[in-house]
Amino acid sequence: MANEHGQKWDRCLADSAVKIATGLGVGIVFSVLFFKRRTWPVAFGSGVGLGMGYSNCQQDFRSPYQLHGHRVKVSKSNTS
Amino acid sequence: MLRVCLKGANSAARKCLCGNGVPLHPLQQCRSYTSGGSGSSAGKIVAASVLTMGGGVGGTILYANWDPKFRANVEKSIPYSDQVFGLALGPAAPPPVINKPRKVEPVQISSMSEVWKDSKQPKAKEVQRKAEQPDAEGPPAPAPQETLEEASAQVAQILSAIGEVPSVPAPGTHEAEAVPPPAALKGVPAAAAKCTECEHEPAVKERPEGEVAARLAEQDKAEQDLLTSLSSNLEDALGSTAKVTLQAIGAQEAALQAIAQHTRQLREAMEAEAPPDKKSTQWRVLEDALSERSRSVDEAGAAVLKAKAELDKLRGVIDGAKHLKIAAARPSILAAEENLHSMVVDLDSVVTRVQTAQSEAKIVSQYSELVNEAKAQFQKELNSITPEIQANWKGLRKLTQDDLNSLIAHAHRRIDQLNRELAEQRVREQIHIDSALEQQKLEDKKALEVAISTALEHNREQMRLEQEKKVEETREVMEAEMRTQLRRQAAAHTDHLRDVLKVQEQELRSEAEEILNSSLMEKETEYRRLTQDQLDSFTLDMNAAYARLKGMEEAIDSHVIAEEEARKAHQLWLSVEALNYTLKTAALNDPTEPLEGAVQAIKESCAEDEFAQALATALPSESLSRGVYSEASLRARFYTIRQLARRVALIDETRNSLYQYFLSYLQAMLLFEKAQEAPPAKLSAEDLDTFKLLSYAAYSLEHGDLELAAKLVNQLKGESRRVAQDWLKEARLTLETKQVVSLLSAYANAVGLGTTMAP
Numbered sequence: 001m002a003n004e005h006g007q008k009w010d011r012c013l014a015d016s017a018v019k020i021a022t023g024l025g026v027g028i029v030f031s032v033l034f035f036k037r038r039t040w041p042v043a044f045g046s047g048v049g050l051g052m053g054y055s056n057c058q059q060d061f062r063s064p065y066q067l068h069g070h071r072v073k074v075s076k077s078n079t080s
Numbered sequence: 081m082l083r084v085c086l087k088g089a090n091s092a093a094r095k096c097l098c099g100n101g102v103p104l105h106p107l108q109q110c111r112s113y114t115s116g117g118s119g120s121s122a123g124k125i126v127a128a129s130v131l132t133m134g135g136g137v138g139g140t141i142l143y144a145n146w147d148p149k150f151r152a153n154v155e156k157s158i159p160y161s162d163q164v165f166g167l168a169l170g171p172a173a174p175p176p177v178i179n180k181p182r183k184v185e186p187v188q189i190s191s192m193s194e195v196w197k198d199s200k201q202p203k204a205k206e207v208q209r210k211a212e213q214p215d216a217e218g219p220p221a222p223a224p225q226e227t228l229e230e231a232s233a234q235v236a237q238i239l240s241a242i243g244e245v246p247s248v249p250a251p252g253t254h255e256a257e258a259v260p261p262p263a264a265l266k267g268v269p270a271a272a273a274k275c276t277e278c279e280h281e282p283a284v285k286e287r288p289e290g291e292v293a294a295r296l297a298e299q300d301k302a303e304q305d306l307l308t309s310l311s312s313n314l315e316d317a318l319g320s321t322a323k324v325t326l327q328a329i330g331a332q333e334a335a336l337q338a339i340a341q342h343t344r345q346l347r348e349a350m351e352a353e354a355p356p357d358k359k360s361t362q363w364r365v366l367e368d369a370l371s372e373r374s375r376s377v378d379e380a381g382a383a384v385l386k387a388k389a390e391l392d393k394l395r396g397v398i399d400g401a402k403h404l405k406i407a408a409a410r411p412s413i414l415a416a417e418e419n420l421h422s423m424v425v426d427l428d429s430v431v432t433r434v435q436t437a438q439s440e441a442k443i444v445s446q447y448s449e450l451v452n453e454a455k456a457q458f459q460k461e462l463n464s465i466t467p468e469i470q471a472n473w474k475g476l477r478k479l480t481q482d483d484l485n486s487l488i489a490h491a492h493r494r495i496d497q498l499n500r501e502l503a504e505q506r507v508r509e510q511i512h513i514d515s516a517l518e519q520q521k522l523e524d525k526k527a528l529e530v531a532i533s534t535a536l537e538h539n540r541e542q543m544r545l546e547q548e549k550k551v552e553e554t555r556e557v558m559e560a561e562m563r564t565q566l567r568r569q570a571a572a573h574t575d576h577l578r579d580v581l582k583v584q585e586q587e588l589r590s591e592a593e594e595i596l597n598s599s600l601m602e603k604e605t606e607y608r609r610l611t612q613d614q615l616d617s618f619t620l621d622m623n624a625a626y627a628r629l630k631g632m633e634e635a636i637d638s639h640v641i642a643e644e645e646a647r648k649a650h651q652l653w654l655s656v657e658a659l660n661y662t663l664k665t666a667a668l669n670d671p672t673e674p675l676e677g678a679v680q681a682i683k684e685s686c687a688e689d690e691f692a693q694a695l696a697t698a699l700p701s702e703s704l705s706r707g708v709y710s711e712a713s714l715r716a717r718f719y720t721i722r723q724l725a726r727r728v729a730l731i732d733e734t735r736n737s738l739y740q741y742f743l744s745y746l747q748a749m750l751l752f753e754k755a756q757e758a759p760p761a762k763l764s765a766e767d768l769d770t771f772k773l774l775s776y777a778a779y780s781l782e783h784g785d786l787e788l789a790a791k792l793v794n795q796l797k798g799e800s801r802r803v804a805q806d807w808l809k810e811a812r813l814t815l816e817t818k819q820v821v822s823l824l825s826a827y828a829n830a831v832g833l834g835t836t837m838a839p
Binding site: 004005054057058061062064065 | 724732736737738802
């Protein structure tokens with residue numbers, strides 16, 4: 001259990017890095033291909049990557065606390 | 081009406097309220113206006129309602145006066161209406177009273193006769209006799225029936241007093257009850273007096289047969305005696321009376337004879353013309369006859385008187401006998417009465433015959449007197465004419481012619497006179513005959529009357545005697561019938577007695593049997609109890625001996641067991657020591673060896689010891705399979721945990737975003753707490769802070785109190801708790817194992833101590 005924290009951080013960071021890199025890459029590609037080498041798709045892509053990474057990281061850290069709700073269908077009984 | 085008033089009041093109030101600043105006068109005005117305006121109509125309404133109610137009430141009262149049922153209904157339905165009606169109309173008429181006709185039960189003659197037969201006879205007889213005396217005034221013919229009724233009434237009274245037969249004395253079937261009821265009333269107090277005596281007797285006792293028979297015999301004897309005395313009396317009286325009467329009759333006959341003789345002689349003397357000397361003898365004879373006749377008549381008269389006296393005496397005796405009222409004497413009484421009657425009749429007839437003879441004789445004597453008178457007259461005349469020729473007819477031859485002529489003339493004159501007288505007499509004959517006839521008629525009538533009265537008397541007497549005879553006959557018939565009924569009753573009574581006796585016998589028998597059974601049962605239970613007691617004492621002794629034997633055996637066994645126990649304890653202790661040793665084999669960061677083997681050994685060594693078994697099984701499976709960490713390793717691990725927990729101190733369910741993580745990291749960097757802080761005895765709310773808890777736990781760990789440290793770490797919340805979970809689990813395991821092991825060793829020590837025997 002104590003290691004989990006560390007493992008989470010590792011995962012999180014790795015994942016974020018990957019996402020940022022990917023975003024960056026996609027941004028570069030888009031910037032080159034569609035947006036006439038402007039910088040904003042790159043920033044945008046890396047931002048998207050960062051955001052996704054951040055969100056994933058948060059989700060990962062929140063996972064023990066998240067409640068998974070189930071919709072319970074109430075059946076009509078005679079005694080009610 | 082009330083609503084109207086209220087409305088008026090409301091409108092007035094409203095107006096008053098509306099005109100708040102308006103002075104009082106218009107207020108009053110408006111009030112009076114409202115009351116006045118609606119007052120007249122309200123008054124009308126009030127008057128109308130009062131009238132209606134009064135009319136209703138008055139109508140109700142009037143109708144109730146007329147119809148009592150309606151009145152009753154109203155009184156029932158409306159509570160106080162009966163009082164109102166009472167005031168107005170007076171009390172209601174009470175319902176008509178129905179008199180139940182008094183039922184009079186007829187006397188149960190059967191039971192009465194039963195009682196008569198059984199035991200109440202002397203008293204009843206006495207009562208009967210007492211009651212009979214006031215009955216003497218009643219007519220003798222219904223007397224016997226009346227006495228029966230009387231007696232029945234008395235007996236019924238006695239019975240009702242005792243309470244056997246609830247009957248009322250019968251009112252009687254006879255009409256001639258006017259006399260007996262007062263007699264009965266007179267007799268009832270006597271009977272009541274007798275009844276009080278009867279009541280003192282406890283119950284109707286059945287007198288024994290012999291006694292009853294003796295009593296009956298006594299009574300019969302008494303009756304017989306009385307009867308014999310009575311009959312003897314009657315006979316004597318009858319005899320004497322008959323004698324006297326016969327005497328009287330004889331005397332009368334003699335008188336009759338004398339009279340007849342005298343008359344005959346007189347007639348003869350009258351008619352026969354005998355010579356004077358014979359005449360004188362005749363006359364003397366006649367005188368004798370006359371004297372004889374007078375004497376005999378006197379005698380006859382005296383005899384008749386005596387006979388009459390005797391007859392009266394006899395009548396008195398008969399009446400006395402009748403007073404005694406013995407049934408058996410009745411025929412003799414009747415016979416005596418008949419005799420009396422016949423004697424009276426004879427006497428009367430003889431007396432009448434004598435009287436007729438006497439009347440005849442009177443005629444003849446009158447005739448003789450007349451003749452004598454005529455003769456005397458003639459003699460006187462003759463004497464007057466011829467004084468010298470006196471008494472002797474003998475000197476008739478010496479008479480001279482003159483004398484003879486004068487005599488003849490006198491005789492002729494006399495003849496003429498007599499012829500004249502005869503003629504006169506013939507003329508007066510008719511008148512005389514008529515007067516004589518009249519006289520005779522009168523006399524005849526008188527005689528007829530007398531004869532009629534006597535005949536009537538005789539007839540009456542005859543009829544009375546006949547009636548009495550008839551009564552006697554019917555009485556005998558009834559007596560016979562009653563006897564048969566009584567016999568029947570007696571038979572029924574004996575049957576009933578037999579049945580009752582049988583039932584009683586049954587009851588008594590069953591009672592005796594019951595008593596016998598119960599006493600038998602008692603004796604049996606007593607016997608059983610004694611035997612049981614004996615058995616119990618014996619069993620007790622046996623049990624005691626057995627118990628002692630058992631005790632000895634048990635002592636020996638317990639010795640054996642104790643030794644066994646000691647061995648076991650020793651074994652246990654050894655195995656626990658092995659376990660302890662195993663626990664010590666923990667390396668710094670590795671757990672101990674699995675405790676399974678040692679636990680197994682323990683389990684084997686104390687196979688029968690439940691406590692040890694339980695404890696052995698209470699070890700957590702993790703410790704068995706994997707082993708536990710030592711305290712030192714846990715201590716070491718704690719510090720890493722502490723760091724981590726510090727870092728995630730802010731994270732919990734609500735705050736768990738990455739930003740919170742960043743903040744929490746910042747806090748951990750910037751917050752400085754004591755590395756070790758002594759935990760207080762009680763944790764307050766502010767002590768539940770993560771950092772404080774961690775420092776407390778560190779302190780307790782440094783001082784070797786793993787348990788407290790685990791407790792404190794358990795108070796962490798949120799993410800810090802989650803990261804410390806692992807460590808906590810390990811700490812728990814260790815603690816558990818240690819606890820169980822310490823228990824086991826303590827137990828083994830205790831057992832060992834317990835099993836060591838003092839030298």
